[in-house]
Amino acid sequence: MAEDGTETAPADKARARLLDGYDPPPGVADELKRADGSLRPVWAPLIDHLAAQSSETRARSFARGDQYLHDAGVYFRQYTGQGSTERVWPLSHLPVVISGEEWRGLTEGIVQRAELLERVMADLYGPGELVRNGHLPAELVARNPEWLRPIVGAEPRSGHFLHMLAFEIGRSPDGSWFVLGDRTQAPSGTGFALENRMATGRVFHDFFPDANVERLAGFFRAARDAINGLRGDENARAAILTPGLHTDTYYEHAYIARYLGFMLLECEDLKVQDGKLMVRTIDGPEPVSVLWRRLDSRFADPLELDESSALGTPGMVSALRGGAMTMVNCLGSGVLEARALMAFLPRIARALLGEPLKLPNIATWWCGQGAERDYVLANLERMMIGPALSTKLPFDIDGTTALGGKFRGAAQEPVADWLRREGGGLVGQEAVSLSTTPAMIGGRMVPRPMVVRVFAMRTPEGWTVMPGGYARIGRTEDPTALAMQAGGSVADVWVTSKQPVRTETLGPSGDQPYVRRRPGHLPARAADNLFWLGRYVERAESGVRLLRAWHLRLEEYGPGTVPVVDSLRRFLRGFGFETGRAVPPHLLGLFDSATGCAAKVRDRFSNDGWNALSDLSASAHGMATRVQHGDDAARAMSVLLRKLAGFAGLVHDNMFRFNGWRFLTLGRALERADQIAAVLQVFAAPDTPPGGLDSAVEVGDSVMTHRRRYAVETSRSTVIDLLALDADNPRSIRFQVDILREDEARLSGEVSHRRVDEAARRILTLQTELAVATPEQIGPERLTEIRSRLAGISDALTARYLS
Numbered sequence: 001m002a003e004d005g006t007e008t009a010p011a012d013k014a015r016a017r018l019l020d021g022y023d024p025p026p027g028v029a030d031e032l033k034r035a036d037g038s039l040r041p042v043w044a045p046l047i048d049h050l051a052a053q054s055s056e057t058r059a060r061s062f063a064r065g066d067q068y069l070h071d072a073g074v075y076f077r078q079y080t081g082q083g084s085t086e087r088v089w090p091l092s093h094l095p096v097v098i099s100g101e102e103w104r105g106l107t108e109g110i111v112q113r114a115e116l117l118e119r120v121m122a123d124l125y126g127p128g129e130l131v132r133n134g135h136l137p138a139e140l141v142a143r144n145p146e147w148l149r150p151i152v153g154a155e156p157r158s159g160h161f162l163h164m165l166a167f168e169i170g171r172s173p174d175g176s177w178f179v180l181g182d183r184t185q186a187p188s189g190t191g192f193a194l195e196n197r198m199a200t201g202r203v204f205h206d207f208f209p210d211a212n213v214e215r216l217a218g219f220f221r222a223a224r225d226a227i228n229g230l231r232g233d234e235n236a237r238a239a240i241l242t243p244g245l246h247t248d249t250y251y252e253h254a255y256i257a258r259y260l261g262f263m264l265l266e267c268e269d270l271k272v273q274d275g276k277l278m279v280r281t282i283d284g285p286e287p288v289s290v291l292w293r294r295l296d297s298r299f300a301d302p303l304e305l306d307e308s309s310a311l312g313t314p315g316m317v318s319a320l321r322g323g324a325m326t327m328v329n330c331l332g333s334g335v336l337e338a339r340a341l342m343a344f345l346p347r348i349a350r351a352l353l354g355e356p357l358k359l360p361n362i363a364t365w366w367c368g369q370g371a372e373r374d375y376v377l378a379n380l381e382r383m384m385i386g387p388a389l390s391t392k393l394p395f396d397i398d399g400t401t402a403l404g405g406k407f408r409g410a411a412q413e414p415v416a417d418w419l420r421r422e423g424g425g426l427v428g429q430e431a432v433s434l435s436t437t438p439a440m441i442g443g444r445m446v447p448r449p450m451v452v453r454v455f456a457m458r459t460p461e462g463w464t465v466m467p468g469g470y471a472r473i474g475r476t477e478d479p480t481a482l483a484m485q486a487g488g489s490v491a492d493v494w495v496t497s498k499q500p501v502r503t504e505t506l507g508p509s510g511d512q513p514y515v516r517r518r519p520g521h522l523p524a525r526a527a528d529n530l531f532w533l534g535r536y537v538e539r540a541e542s543g544v545r546l547l548r549a550w551h552l553r554l555e556e557y558g559p560g561t562v563p564v565v566d567s568l569r570r571f572l573r574g575f576g577f578e579t580g581r582a583v584p585p586h587l588l589g590l591f592d593s594a595t596g597c598a599a600k601v602r603d604r605f606s607n608d609g610w611n612a613l614s615d616l617s618a619s620a621h622g623m624a625t626r627v628q629h630g631d632d633a634a635r636a637m638s639v640l641l642r643k644l645a646g647f648a649g650l651v652h653d654n655m656f657r658f659n660g661w662r663f664l665t666l667g668r669a670l671e672r673a674d675q676i677a678a679v680l681q682v683f684a685a686p687d688t689p690p691g692g693l694d695s696a697v698e699v700g701d702s703v704m705t706h707r708r709r710y711a712v713e714t715s716r717s718t719v720i721d722l723l724a725l726d727a728d729n730p731r732s733i734r735f736q737v738d739i740l741r742e743d744e745a746r747l748s749g750e751v752s753h754r755r756v757d758e759a760a761r762r763i764l765t766l767q768t769e770l771a772v773a774t775p776e777q778i779g780p781e782r783l784t785e786i787r788s789r790l791a792g793i794s795d796a797l798t799a800r801y802l803s
Helices: 012-017 039-049 056-070 099-123 136-141 191-201 217-227 250-260 316-321 333-337 345-352 372-380 414-422 524-557 563-574 585-599 607-625 630-656 661-685 692-699 703-710 716-725 733-748 757-771 780-802
Strands: 075-080 083-088 096-100 166-169 177-183 238-242 263-264 271-272 276-281 284-293 326-327 365-367 427-428 436-441 443-457 462-465 470-473 489-496
Touching: 012 039, 039 096, 056 191, 056 607, 075 250, 083 166, 096 099, 096 470, 099 166, 099 177, 099 333, 099 345, 099 443, 099 462, 099 489, 177 333, 191 217, 191 250, 191 443, 191 470, 217 250, 217 443, 238 250, 250 263, 263 284, 263 563, 271 316, 276 316, 276 436, 276 524, 436 470, 436 489, 462 585, 524 563, 524 585, 524 630, 524 661, 524 692, 524 780, 563 661, 563 692, 585 607, 607 630, 661 716, 661 733, 661 780, 692 703, 692 716, 703 716, 716 733, 733 757, 733 780, 757 780
Parallel strands: 096 489, 238 263, 238 284, 284 326
Antiparallel strands: 075 083, 166 177, 166 443, 271 276, 276 284, 365 427, 436 443, 443 462, 443 470, 470 489
């Protein structure tokens, strides 16, 4: 019954059950409920949808989102005192819902702030009027390590210093929004926001399509077109510059590169040649004129910035200064992230824009430099009685500082280090209580603190703001647990409209002509990783086949009873497979190496291929802890072989025949040829022990083929013919050399009048010799020579394409 005595509708009862116990803490705003406890209208459709579900249905829906993230391989890197590890992306399944009307007001404030920061950046690296006129303390700029003197006077080729920005925003207890921090250095999160949307779309697959949620694809299309528009020369390329695999947001770098069609580069891929920035590709140096930088500025150039940087490209600053390239964002933009700067932005806004900030900062004070700072530090304990002053940012995306400040939080740092990062001065910031939003924890809806990250991109038409973003959700009611490093989670942000929204895509409009774009250049580093991915996978497969053959014979005959068992054991040890464990550590290392190579080319590797390889590696590691010698291990090796075949099938059947695929194939062919030659050296030698020839055929996966082809027992001639010289056997040396010949010719674009290069000459010579050889001519010495020739081909390919 309702309070007025009327019968409560079933839908109202279901809503009441869902919200039972949802009690935001006093003195804070809540996204779901108004101050009087009533439901905000913008949330009502979603809440009613959830209330109509059983707990089992809801759990299955949430599992769909989690499964998507698992299949897509979304992760973040968590750092601990012992190093770092990849962790599953912590999705909070309930989105944060904001009305379109409220979002339009936020957008106006974001656009104004973006333009203000652009003007501040232009002044700090240009005329310096803000310092000269007293709007900024000189020490705040000059002592900030992110203010890069070599950039002073540089005029961006595009006419702008800033192109992509992010902002941390929160809602105060009175319901208004304010800015917690500006992200200008190398803002991350756009890709994660998109993956959150994809996962949440799976969770609410039966609700989202009709929920009038603004789509994100239009923002990404505008961003892609804007970055491509900065190239100048259409033959030049745009790329994303990443610090590499071990940065915490590498997954996002690879994802955005693949999604938008940009190259993903590391600084080692680049060099400055004749004043221009060039990327090393398999076809030689190619120009790059736009870099979307995800690397902190000071690491970008060891010549002019941080000489200790192992990540940078020498000469990058000179290329930027000379107008040969555009950087998104320009080097030195990290100076705008100093918390102290926020204290001066209101006054600067009036000076540069002639208007107040539409989206205010969290209250911030500049507490001085030199003697002023020393006084504040000396009296810090007394001054920090009460909530007014905090020397730490209320929220930091990386979890290095904590809400409420006061030198406590997830990861404290020495005051001196913090002061140096802030330009040597002391900053005070008001400790605030952020709003809460619903999170489903333990089957119950509970309020948790949150902040929202929003994104803005400069386009030819001006700044455009992503209609949404992503929210950081606290693990507990304690607002210091917002960061993922501290156990927090993330949520999608829905901006809803009262009218149906237009479906957006990355593709051109229907009235534009169809264009088949030429394949992109393949960076030499990416080709090298694909090449070695092929080699490591094939090396692992050979090891698995040898281990299975040994374990089967060990089970049948026992150790030390027949010579072939000892021969297999010695052969395995010669290749690093110590047989003291049923699954040797060296085999696990090969799987780890293969996964590492694949991880470095995630932008060029399918999710299915990645998942198959990850599952393969995880299976091998799991077996290592429980598998016993003999039949148990042989069956385990058979499982790994089936998984290897699944991975190979995905690569062969699904991977586009671009140059990257050819390098992976070249690596596998070289390794397979070498492994088969090594097996034949021992197990097809004149003095091979009884059972050796059968072992060779088994390891070469050609038992049934041998029976059909020769109708006799194995002999040295039949085994050599089948595994070394048969052009139709996909396990033979000859077959692999034929693959090398075909794919290298495609790589080099071979034509009749072109001189044959060293790699092609070596391959052609070996192919011809194998084509005319007879089994009697292929003895152990000749096999040793073939292995040496294969190593020479590998070296020649590396020198031609990968150096």
